[in-house]
Amino acid sequence: MGPVRRGLICAAALAAPLPAWAEVCTQQRPGWDGVPVTALGELLFLLQTPIVLILIIATALAVRFRSEWGGLVVVVGWSLSTFLATGWGSTGDTRALAMSEGCIGNSTLFILFAALVCIGVVLYTAPLKRDKRE
Known part of the structure; x- marks a missing residue:
């Protein structure tokens, strides 16, 4: 094993984000x-946040x-909860490390859940069309 390959392996090992080094999970x-x-x-974690529990009741x-x-x-x-909970407003560096x-974890299921709830609410609370017969 040459010095270049050994240096690359050591650099890759040091660059790997580990909980002891990054401490982003804490x-x-x-x-x-x-x-x-x-x-x-x-x-499940995002559904247990206080804002989402309030939104479920609302x-x-x-x-x-x-x-x-x-x-x-x-x-x-x-x-707004999807925007805040998934970190779209931040730079994403700490989220990517975490x-x-x-x-x-991946927040795609939470985004899908919120979108389905929004579609259901819009369709259910839409005004009813009444036939106007004269």
């Missing part, structure tokens, strides 16, 4: 147990009372 998920988070685990109320304005507020709330370490 900032993002303090109670992480070391098991890589799947997309389903990330969905969605149930908007659907129950068939409120158009309530549906609008809920759809905007789901959009995903490579495994303490944050």
Whole structure:
């Protein structure tokens, strides 16, 4: 093994993001147990955040009372929660490091869940068309 290859292997080993070096998981998920988070685990984690729990209750109320304005507020709330929970507003460096370490999973299922809830709320709370016969 030559010195160039040995240097490349050592550089690759030092550049790998490990929890002991990056410490991003202690900032993002303090109670992480070391098991890589799947997309389903990330969905369950994001569904347990306080803003999403409030949105679930608000969605149930908007659907129950068939409120158009309530549906609008809920759809905007789901959009904002998706924006904030998935880190679209940040630079993404710490999120990318946390995903490579495994303490944050892929948030595609959460985005899909929020989109389906928004579509359902819009369709259910839309005004009913009445036939105007004269």
